[in-house]
Amino acid sequence: MDDSAALFEQVTRPHFDRLYRLAWRLTGGRVEAEDLFQEVLIKAYAKLDHLVDIDQPGAWLARVMTNLFIDQQRRFKRQRLGTVAEGELHGDGFASIAGDLDPVADKVRYDRLRRLDTALQQLSDDHRLVVLLHDTEGYTLEEIHAMTGTPVGTCKSRLHRARQRLKEILLADGTFS
């Protein structure tokens, strides 16, 4: 490993786990998440000189990832084959995540999470993203603003509306009583 590669690893590796989870939350599947993660690292490496000088490389990497994802989504939606409904894309993500669970030992939990996943897919992309980043990954509204460029007030209202909608769906399907 040359010096540049070693320096790059030193700067970026501490942020890998959180960055990987962000990729998964953004894309909804392992293959797409790893694809996105890889692309971010490649972009970051090409800007190593800049990366070593910034105060919060983790936040910078997250912002690069979010911007790249949004950009890919714009192109992706235009290029996607029209043979399968949009919503089916999310099945792979949850199936992959579900592989980490033990459905035999915890069938009730699995079913509730499955319903949550279904409810999340009914949200708009913007609403789903903010609720996942804030409520599952622990990003603050200010951090989400820094990552996405969306004003804090808008993030806050999206979070509120997303949670309201989730509660409505989970009430309707019997998850909440």
Added chain:
Amino acid sequence: MTMDDKHDQALDELLKDYPMPQADAAFYDRALLNASREGTRRQRKRWLFAGFSSAVAAGVAALALFGLFSGSPDTATSAIPGVTIALEQPRTINLMFGANEPLANAMLTVSLPDGIELDGFPGQTEVTWETSLSAGRNLLPLTLVAVKPVSGDLFARLSHNNRQQTFQIRIDVDPTGPAPIEESPS
């Protein structure tokens, strides 16, 4: 505590329990290695590929990523990617097709091993339909259902005019429950 408060609390608990994806340890090492190789190439502005295909060049795991009609030889990827699906549980896999230019009226044929079906096409081992590709990356999600605890290969054949390319994905069926995607060997 009001009912709405209780639902808020229940939602918080559910969201915090939402599965936390984790990469396998080897993935980070591979990603770093690929980044140093590909990042250096970009620094030097020696582009061999454009856009998304750079990630492909970096060897990122994908179920199937095809350089269709891109001037490359008509051969499938050297390593057969694989996926494990659970018996009788629909599972969506994503096929990605790359095209250098828009392709109208392409024919896509998916051939399935006995015991594995496309969701919505029960009992059919081969499904063909006409589709169009845009220039760049095209994604085709296929939802598979295993009706028998068998394994076999799925073939996706895309043809346009006189050109054709066939790709292969290994499908294994886990009779006990859902499993994560297996990465193709690097």
